[in-house]
Amino acid sequence: MARGLKAGIIGTVFIGMVGVAGYGAYNIYSGLDGGGSGSAPATTTVRDDSPLTAKDVTHTAADFLAAWSSGDDQAAAKLTDSVQTATAALAEFKAKGSISKVTATATPSDNATDATSAAGPAGMTVSYTVRATISYENLAPQIWTYGSTLTVGRNTVGDPAVKWAPSVMEPDLKEGQSVVTGLATAPQLDLVDRHGRTMTAEQYPGLTDVFADLRKRYADAHLGGSPGIETYVAADDGSAVKTLYVVKPGKNAQLKTTLDAGIQTAAENAVKKYGQSGVTALDTSTGRILAMAANPPGGTNYALSLQPPGSTFKIVTATALMLAPPSAEYTHGISPSVKSQCYNGYAAAGGKKYENVTRDNPGATFSWDFANSCNTGFIRLSKYLDSGTLTKVGRDYFGLAGDSRPWYTGTGTTDGSIPGGTGDEMTSEMIGQGQVLMNTLNMASVAATVRSGQFQQPSILQDKDLIENRQTIHATPLPGSVRQNLMSMMHTTAVSGTARGLLTGVASPYGAKTGSAEENKDDLPTGWFTAYSGHVAAAAMVVQGDHGNKSAGPIVADILRAAS
Incomplete structure (x- = not known):
């Protein structure tokens, strides 16, 4: 080699290394030049750890893909950083997968030739397409096409090499796994x-x-x-x-x-309009789940996530109050026509004050309080309940018993809970706050129970015998007068109360209850809505959707119209 050319190469290497190696770079320079007073031999081999150029990456990847495509697994493996492992894996891929031929082609965007473009310290990734010919026993050959990637870095001696991983052969493949062609273990x-x-x-x-x-x-x-x-x-x-x-x-x-594709389509379209939303629809006569949808898909399932249900829970509370024994004030018990004034800021004896979203009404009846969602009209009647009443009524009439008596619907559902309590906890639970937790499946079932008069254990499978641990939950039918009163109050809610105008075009009979649950005063409340129409009941929830008639209500209305 001409001395001038040699000096140029050495100079280039030296300049590139000074900032990195300092004194070490001087020794390397001396070794390359053959001079210097040190004792290191002039033939010292130095590992190249400099960044790869795009040309290094392109050529290495192309050589590997070409060798693999030619059927020379050993040559392909030698271009990796783990020769023995790659040789065995490539052979197993063909043998177990019944792969008779592989054609691997880099995508055009990765065929960069600019030698000044350097790869990062982890290497550079190259994408490619594989066309694998599957020749299984006496079946006609099949062409299986898929995309994958490989990364080019440096091997143990510093040469450019493919970083070996099972995913080089197939992107879903992990350590300890293999690609196999054969009889499937079970039917699709x-x-x-x-x-x-x-x-x-x-x-x-x-x-x-x-x-x-x-x-x-x-x-x-x-x-x-x-x-x-x-x-x-x-x-x-x-x-x-x-x-x-x-x-x-x-x-x-x-x-x-038990799903219904038509009703499910309506549910899908309805929840798309609202972020963090969920809905469930049931057949009121059987408890069969007709539709269930959550948005966004694949994340938190807002159809089944537990949240305080707000005023939709007043259906259960109203049932408990109407089942309360007669008193000196209400000699015939509590009915929709009894007076229960609605005043903002009312507090039960020794308890905290509660606010309303509706106007004050000194002449309010229990039915008016229900239809217009007056919190204090309900709390005024709290003295007729005890600490365990809501829990007992929820369990005995609506099948709501939480973990103590799970529904086992056929898919992973978590049942709501009504822990009960005294003082502020009890009054908060009366209006669906406090420690009460429900999901849209639970509240759709509550509306369905009102419509049918009897709790029907929900299921998502036609063959209930398939459901592991499934035990029939028996509940007490709603007394006829209580059921009729609930249906009347829910119908009034839909016609002239907080749900007015939302259920136009649905099948009769119909009724509804709105709700909102405030968990953080700095956020909008979570909107709730449950309703029945004909023989379908549905409930929806929209996290931070504001009041239920603004968010969850339109979702339920769309589903009930689709089912009519």
């Missing part, structure tokens, strides 16, 4: 509605987590069907983790749900 599972229509999470994103739960719970149930031939990710014990490609379809098994 279709979820169908009550009319036999197949439903998917892609069609109904508000059911994303519910569908995932159903598939997991009933994957091993004997639901008919026959498995197909699939290429899938297998765990180290051989069990299927994820289907990647269906080589030969089997006959899908069917899990028959």
